[in-house]
Amino acid sequence: MRPTTARAVHGVVAVVTAVAVLWQLALIVNGEAVLNETARPDLAVRLARFVSYFTILSNLLVLGCSVVLAVDPLHDGPRWRLVRMATMVGITVTGVVHWFLLRPLLDLSGGSYVVDKLLHVVVPVLALVAWVVAGPRGQAARPQVLGALAWPLLWGALTLVRGSVTGWWPYPFIDVDELGWGRVLLNLLGVAVLFGACGFAFVAADRTLARRSPRSA
Known part of the structure; x- marks a missing residue:
């Protein structure tokens, strides 16, 4: 894909x-709230909760990466590759968890x-399509998968601590008050496995696409 076209694709996602x-x-x-239409806490609490949703964080990562690639569609670097992997895995899991849970x-x-x-369907699909058609290729590697797990694990830990203190849980499947610690930890383990599986799938797909489009690599 030509750089100008790639810029346009990433620009649309942004x-x-x-x-x-x-x-x-x-x-x-x-x-207005997403999962609880009856609760109306004050503005400061609503804003704090807004940035506590994994959905919002993963969308913000997509926004940041898309802006960077709209400027330079071949942007690269060790830290960038890790952020890009974390972004793609994060937004993919966002879409999957939303759809099924x-x-x-x-x-x-x-x-x-x-x-x-x-947030949950259009952006994940557009981000995935942009990654497939506009790249950049040849940047995904297996060591990045473990690094990409760091931020969702940190988010999960902070969410559990915060929920234990405040009694507010951003998603029903991690509501310890309702489900208990055992069920919630099992749910989070399942999500972590999904993260890892998506990461390795991106690595395999990137290698396949790079072989088919050597210029983009």
């Missing part, structure tokens, strides 16, 4: 992701429904 995140932020400021629990309408689909 714009869509920015719209989704800012739209969700506007809903939060207005007192959270979507059946939600009953949204209007703007909340649209932004939910943008």
Whole structure:
């Protein structure tokens, strides 16, 4: 793919992701919630919870990476490769977990429904498509998979500590008060396995795509 086309592809992902995140932020400021429509804490609490959702963090990573690649579609470097792997795995798991675990629990309408689909479906799909068609290729490697697990593990630990103190849990499948520690830890283990599987799948796919498109590597 030509650099100008790759820039356009990543630019589209950046714009869509920015719209989704800012739209969700506007809903939060207005007192709307994603998983609990009846709770209306004050603004400071709502904003703190906003940045506590893994969905928001993974979308922000997509936004940052997409902006970088829209400027330089062949951007590279050891730290960049790790961030890129963490981003792609994070947004993929966001979409999968939402589709199978959270979507059946939600009953949204209007703007909340649209932004939910943008954050959990549209952005993950666009990010994956952009990674496949625009690259850059040849950057994924197995050692990055373990490093990419660091931030979700840290997020999980902080979420459990915070939830234990405040009683607020961002997602039902990690609600210790409702499910108990054993079930929650098992759920988190399952998500961690999913992270690892996605990471190795990206490595294998990157190698295959690099062989087919040597110029992009």
